[in-house]
Amino acid sequence: MFMGMTMQMKTNIKDKLQKIDKDHLKLLSDIGIVAEKTDLKAYLVGGMVRDILLGYENLDIDIVVENNASKLAEALVKRFPNCELSAKHDKFHTAKVIFNINGKKIPVDLASTREEIYEHPAALPTVSVSDLKKDLYRRDFTINALAVSILPHNFGEVADLFHGLDDLKDKKIRVLHDLSFIDDPTRMIRAVRFAVKLGFEIEEHTKLLLNDAMKSGKFDNLIQKIRGDRVKIEIRYLFNLQNVEEAIKAFFESGIYKMISVNLKPCRGLSRQAPTNILRDCSRQWLIYLAVIIKDLKTDEQEKILTNLQMTSDEIKIVNKGISTYSDLVNRSINITSVYQSLKHIPNESVILINLLAKLENNEKIGSLIDEYIENISKIKLNICGDDLIGLGVKEGKEIGKILDKIMELKIKNPSMKKDDEIEEAKKLLKD
Ligand code: ATP
Secondary structure, three states: OOOOOOOOOOOEEEEHHOOOOOOHHHHHOOOOOOOOOOOOEEEEEOOHHHHHHHHOOOOOOEEEEEHHHHHHHHHHHHHOOOOOEEEEEOOOOEEEEEEEOOOEEEEEEEEOOOEEOOOOOOOOOOOOOEEEEHHHHHOOOOHHHOOEOOOOHHEEEEEEOOOOHHHHOOEEEOOOOOOHHHHOOHHHHHHHHHHHHHHHHHHHHHHHHHHHHHHOOOOHHHHOOOOOHHHHHHHHHHOOOOOOOHHHHHHHHHHHHHHOOOOOOOOOOOOOOOOOOHHHOHHHHHHHHHHHHHHHOOOHHHHHHHHHHOOOOOHHHHHHHHHHHHHHHHHOOOOOOHHHHHHOOHHHHHHHHHHHHHOOOOOOOHHHHHHHHOHHHOOOOOOOHHHHHHHHOOOHHHHHHHHHHHHHHHHHHHOOOHHHHHHHHHHHHHHO
């Protein structure tokens, strides 16, 4: 079963651990002390280990315990008054504790070493408690299957059972066994994500497995067949990457796009130019790019994809409003006032989406009007409000909104209007 396994190498990364945030380091060492006293073996695992070795900051503490996480969680809560149990899932053999250190909350995920058995491809696995080797074997890639002991007697010692250290050095993304992508196809999205994010290469054999899996057709339109929320999580990570243009290129080139829909087509011009500065600040960058990708599909297929990915109603609204408003703007003659009217009630992310679509499709007219809207018009506020109009004799109701809207249109043309000017305009409108 563990064909690629060798004797455990005694690499120790204590020196690298000393460089992480002091509170986190102290916490790891304290947890290790309690684990050793409780006769449990505890290891730091996953992304934090990988990133410490690569010299990146990652403060997500994932601990595996051989083989009783809840016992360690209970011991920690008992030992430290600033540690509270925030969750415990006996079925999954996991627990979460939160430490309060100098007013800062530091969550720690604890999991018993587990084995996963996949009854059939892409199924949710059956989980049972196992030893460290099997826990590491169930992981996605060798670089994510490193464990670092946090016990005092060998703090920092790395359990490198699948040559993860070599792969980190050689910048390779490598699965642990040939059925990895079949067991869990979301790992293919993860492979692309880590390759793009870390600037690594998907190792040759792993690439072959990925290509074969995608060519087999088994994973075409996967989100119609499995829980789409798991795919959504991975797409969110992938399209939230800094180098999203590269991520999308790899998404198409690798063939993993077919999991969403075989009808998707690579989008034009993505690498050319995008309003990246606005997008980087937007926490829903991923959603905006997903919308760009599905925009040219038929509306009912777009809707199916959003539903299958288990999007929230807010997310669906952002995508739908963005796509429909864009096509509306493309099909009529527009100026800054009509753009304001179209955009004023739609979510900010939809506006960003429209801007991106305009830039990608080289629609300079829409692009520059939306730039103007984002940079200036959306910031204009009226000095008067409904009460001022009521003071002028307007009855409460829809009329107030209509008048304020007309004054806003005037202010868009003349942003230097003061409160008195706005009241004068209101009076004029009331006379008409
Ligand atoms: P990042 O910091 O970029 O989120 P990460 O490696 O911490 O990266 P997570 O999704 O938080 O990513 O996963 C934590 C760890 O759990 C991984 O490092 C990996 O060992 C394991 N893991 C996560 N998802 C899978 C999966 N689908 N199959 C196997 N192992 C997985």
